[in-house]
Amino acid sequence: MTHGQPRRGLLLILSSPSGAGKSTMARMLMAWDPTIRFSVSATTRKPRPGEVHGQHYWFHDHDSFRALVASGGMLEHAEVFGNFYGSPRAPVEQAMSEGRDTLFDVDWQGGQQIRNSALGKDAVSVFILPPSIAELENRLKGRAQDSAEVIAGRMAKSRDEISHWAEYDYVLVNREVDETFADLKAIVTAERLRRDRQPGLNDFVRDLNTEFEAR
Amino acid sequence: MTHGQPRRGLLLILSSPSGAGKSTMARMLMAWDPTIRFSVSATTRKPRPGEVHGQHYWFHDHDSFRALVASGGMLEHAEVFGNFYGSPRAPVEQAMSEGRDTLFDVDWQGGQQIRNSALGKDAVSVFILPPSIAELENRLKGRAQDSAEVIAGRMAKSRDEISHWAEYDYVLVNREVDETFADLKAIVTAERLRRDRQPGLNDFVRDLNTEFEAR
Secondary structure (H helix, E strand, C coil), rough: CCCCCCCCEEEEEEEEEEEEEEEEEEEHHHHHCCCEEEEECCCCCCCCCCCCECCCCEEHHHHHHHHHHHCCCEEEEEEECCCCEEEHHHHHHHHHHCCEEEEECCHHHHHHHHHHCCCCCHHHEEEECCHHHHHHHHHHHHCCCHHHHHHHHHHHHHHHCCCCHHHHEEEECCHHHHHHHHHHHHHHHHHCCCHCCCCCCCHHHHHHHHHHHHH | CCCCCCCCCCCEEECCCCCCCHHHHHHHHHCCCCCCCEECCCECCCCCCCCECCCCCCEEHHHHHHHCCCCCCCCEEEEEEEEEEEEECCHHHHHHHHCCCCCECCCCHHHHHHHHCCCCEEEEEEEECCCCHHHHHHHHHCCCCEEEEEHHHHHHHHHHHHHHHCCEEEEEEECCHHHHHHHHHHHHHHCCCCHHHCCHHHHHHHHHHHHHHHH
C-alpha cells in the first residue's frame, strides 16, 4: 500500500489433492500475515471430534445450507461425497472493503466458482502438486484417524483434483515445505504489487506532479 | 523449473525516471541471479569516459544502427536527445531458448515496444517511482559529473517518464533500497512460477498419472 486508499484485497485460492500440503501452507500464510482472512467453509457434514463451529467449519443442516445458497449468501458451493461445502460471501466482501486478502482452501470446483464469480477478477489461484503419488499416499496414511477405505476414496479424489492443475495461475511442486512456502509468499507479495491492486498510486503520482509544478 | 524442459524465459522490463534507483535494482538483480542476462543497449551516442563497448553499450554510428533496425535486428529502438538507443534482438532470443530471463533497463518507449513485439507475451514490466521529486532531484545532483543543464533536462525527461507509470504490470515506490529489492525479487520469483512459464509441468503431471495407473 502506498497511500490513504487501501489496496484491493485478493481472493487467494489454494487447491491441491489431500495430503499435498495445502493446509500447512494456509496455516503458514496466516501466521506470516495475520491480516489475511481465512475463509471458513460452510458444510452439511457432521463435525469431527474437536472441530469447532465457526473455526474449522460453519456447520449447517441441509435446509439452512440450501437457504443460504438460494439467498446468494455463498460465493461458491459444491457437493462432495454426499455433503455440501461452500464459501460464505459476506466475510469476503467485508475483507475486501478493508483492503484485506481472503484465503480459500478449496477444491477445483470451489476454485472454478470463485474465479467465475463477480469477485473473480481479484482471484489469484495456486495449485500445489505433490512430488510423487507415493509421497502423497504416505502422507495420507500418516493420518491415523482415517480408514483404508477413506484413504482409497481420497486417492481417487486426488487424481480427479490433480486433473485440474492447469486451471490455476500458479503451480508449486511441494518438495520441501519451507521452499514451497517461500514461493507462496513471493506470489502473494508480487500480486499485491500489481499496479491495478494499488489504487492509492493514483493519488501518489498526482502528488509527484504537483511537486513538479511547484519547482 | 520442475523437469527436463527449461521454463520459459522472461523479458523483465525495468523503467523509472533517472535517479529513482532502476540501475541499482538491475545490478542487485544480476548479483542475486547471475543466470539473468542483461540486455546491453545499442546506441549512437558517444561513449563517456570509462564506458566499455559491449558492456555498458554497443556503440554504433548512425549508419550501422539504421542497418540493424532495417534488418529486424532490434527488438525496440527510439530516439532520445538526438541519439538512437535500442535493444538487440538476437541475445534475447538466445537467452529465451535457454530458459533464461533477460533484463531490460529501458525507458517507457522501449518498454512499449518490447511489450508490443513478437516476444511481448513473455514480458513482465516494473515501474519504479521515487518517494518524492525532491528526493529524485537530490539523487540526480549527487552525480557530480552532470551539469545543471543536464540535470534540468533529466528532470523534464523524468516527468515525461513518470507520466507512463500506468502502462506497467507492477509499480514499486523506492523508499528504501533493500525493501524495494525484496519486492522486485518476489515479482521475478512469482512470475517464474506461473503455470504457463513452466512447460515441464506437463511431463511432470503425466508422470504422476502414470504412477496412479501403476498402483
